[in-house]
Amino acid sequence: MSSLPASESPGDSPSSPASTLVVRTTPLDSEEPLLAYLPAEAAQDDVVSWVRRGEGLVGWGRALACSTAGAGRFHEAEAWWRSVTARAVVRDEVGIPGTGLVCFGSFPFADDSEEVARLVVPSTIVGRRDGRTWVTSVTLEPRLARLGTPPIAQEPTPPSGVTFADGAVSPSDYAHAVADAVERISSGALDKVVLARDLIATASEPIDPRWVLRRLAERYENTWVFAVSGLLGATPELLVRRDQGLITSRVLAGTIRRTGDDEADLALAASLARSSKDLEEHEYAVRSVAEALAPHCSSMNVPESPFVLHLPNVMHLATDVAAVSADDASALTLAASLHPSAAVGGTPTSKAVALISELEHMDRGRYAGPVGWMDTRGDGAWGIALRSGAILPDDPTTIRLYAGCGIVAGSDPESEVAESNAKLVPMRDALASD
Numbered sequence: 001m002s003s004l005p006a007s008e009s010p011g012d013s014p015s016s017p018a019s020t021l022v023v024r025t026t027p028l029d030s031e032e033p034l035l036a037y038l039p040a041e042a043a044q045d046d047v048v049s050w051v052r053r054g055e056g057l058v059g060w061g062r063a064l065a066c067s068t069a070g071a072g073r074f075h076e077a078e079a080w081w082r083s084v085t086a087r088a089v090v091r092d093e094v095g096i097p098g099t100g101l102v103c104f105g106s107f108p109f110a111d112d113s114e115e116v117a118r119l120v121v122p123s124t125i126v127g128r129r130d131g132r133t134w135v136t137s138v139t140l141e142p143r144l145a146r147l148g149t150p151p152i153a154q155e156p157t158p159p160s161g162v163t164f165a166d167g168a169v170s171p172s173d174y175a176h177a178v179a180d181a182v183e184r185i186s187s188g189a190l191d192k193v194v195l196a197r198d199l200i201a202t203a204s205e206p207i208d209p210r211w212v213l214r215r216l217a218e219r220y221e222n223t224w225v226f227a228v229s230g231l232l233g234a235t236p237e238l239l240v241r242r243d244q245g246l247i248t249s250r251v252l253a254g255t256i257r258r259t260g261d262d263e264a265d266l267a268l269a270a271s272l273a274r275s276s277k278d279l280e281e282h283e284y285a286v287r288s289v290a291e292a293l294a295p296h297c298s299s300m301n302v303p304e305s306p307f308v309l310h311l312p313n314v315m316h317l318a319t320d321v322a323a324v325s326a327d328d329a330s331a332l333t334l335a336a337s338l339h340p341s342a343a344v345g346g347t348p349t350s351k352a353v354a355l356i357s358e359l360e361h362m363d364r365g366r367y368a369g370p371v372g373w374m375d376t377r378g379d380g381a382w383g384i385a386l387r388s389g390a391i392l393p394d395d396p397t398t399i400r401l402y403a404g405c406g407i408v409a410g411s412d413p414e415s416e417v418a419e420s421n422a423k424l425v426p427m428r429d430a431l432a433s434d
Contacts, residue, residue: 021063021088021121025099025136028126032152034058035217035225037126038210039153044396047209048104048122049227050373050381051217055129056224057098057373059122063138066119073107073117074336081119081332085376094134097243097379098127101138105332106228106371106385108364109340110357115365118229126150156210158433159203167198167400168362174420175413177359178405184355185409192284193346193355196364196404197420201389201431206396212389215430219312224372224383231366232399233388234426236311236318239338239370240293241381242331247297247323252309253285253343253406254278254317257422269308269315277410282306282317285406288342288349289321296334297323313425330378335370344368344384344404365390367402387426401427 034051035058042060050056064084068076081103092100102125107117125136135150169177174197181193209232216234217225223234238250256272258265272278290302300323309318329337346352367385374380389401403423405416 021138023088023090023101023138025092025094025134027094028133028135030133034126034128035214036152037150044209044391045230047227049213049225051225053221057125057127059125061123063123064121067116069116071111077117077119078332096129098129099134101376102373104228104373106231106366107369108366109369113363156208158211159207159431161204162431163202165200167200169197171417175417178407178413178416180359181407182411190351191347192406192408193352194344194404194406196402199401199424202398207391207399212430220426226371228371230391233385235383235386237384237386239382239384240334242379245325247325249289249321251286251289251319252316253282255419256315272315273308277408278317281406281408284347285343286319292338293323296327296329298326299324314422331374331380331382335382339370389427
């Protein structure tokens with residue numbers, strides 16, 4: 001499937017030139033939370049975010065945007081970005097990763113998804129790194145505009161009258177799919193497959209994405225809180241970061257629910273770290289990441305054993321892979337080489353993805369696809385769009401939530417339903433008004 005021209009900017013597509021972008025970044029003397037800058041008047045799908053522990057990037061407005069689809073979506077998006085950066089005039093007074101011209105993006109999980117990939121260049125970006133804050137203005141105007149301090153936005157409106165309903169895959173449907181997958185795995189057809197389900201949340205008024213993002217940031221500080229074109233979430237999994245020659249990836253696979261009791265949770269964490277089922281699932285995921293990154297790296301450090309990452313709702317087995325870049329592959333190129341990892345697809349990848357298509361009976365859209373940002377140097381960070389939901393483009397009162405679980409030979413259908421319920425908690429709670 002070929003690239004789709006972006007409707008936001010006339011003539012703005014990967015195959016045609018567009019007007020020169022004028023970009024200016026200046027320091028900003030501010031300690032305000034980044035999410036506090038997102039304005040109330042921004043359209044639902046114009047809000048972008050990549051924030052963790054108070055640092056990162058937020059933006060609003062659209063200077064340029066691009067949509068692509070199909071198996072060539074990553075390559076076409078990268079080509080579009082190179083064409084944009086080649087014709088940009090950038091005045092960057094800060095000069096660190098994330099300043100200057102930046103794009104945000106999210107990509108569908110599957111090659112044959114009906115969803116499209118999105119790359120967005122906001123007209124205003126506020127960022128913070130290592131305590132340094134800045135503001136970037138992006139415009140098609142021929143002159144550099146003066147940058148003032150962006151105002152703190154009014155408080156977001158909480159969702160009201162939220163109700164939940166089964167999506168395309170009900171809990172019982174999901175249990176049957178898991179049982180089928182375990183049977184295939186036990187027969188030797190494959191080693192692991194990740195299956196997902198969905199949940200539909202509907203409010204009485206249009207959902208304010210700023211409310212959801214703030215709630216997620218407050219409660220899940222160990223995650224990357226993201227938003228791109230109506231896709232919102234708080235992912236604990238960093239697919240890849242490229243930062244001045246250093247490449248890192250946080251791999252998660254193997255999950256156990258928390259009880260809320262500290263002593264009981266410590267015991268559960270210990271059992272997770274010893275679980276042969278979860279360690280097997282985790283090993284597949286780490287191996288797939290290391291093998292995909294190896295061609296682009298001169299050296300790599302893969303810890304021998306995972307650690308347990310504690311989140312408010314669940315605990316995961318986690319491994320942080322670190323490597324040194326050996327070529328000029330951008331963060332997006334690296335993300336494309338990693339997707340889909342065993343953590344969201346399975347092992348072997350081709351067989352797992354085919355089984356997902358057969359058993360899930362839904363289009364994941366951009367769930368479990370790469371989501372993140374990149375600058376003109378190719379530095380950036382791409383997470384996996386987990387613990388997330390997508391506001392329906394034709395119904396701003398409705399958001400479709402997703403959760404998935406890794407299935408291996410030892411998986412139990414009812415336990416996997418319970419795990420998927422636990423993974424839906426962050427987005428369900430973020431839609432609460434209290």
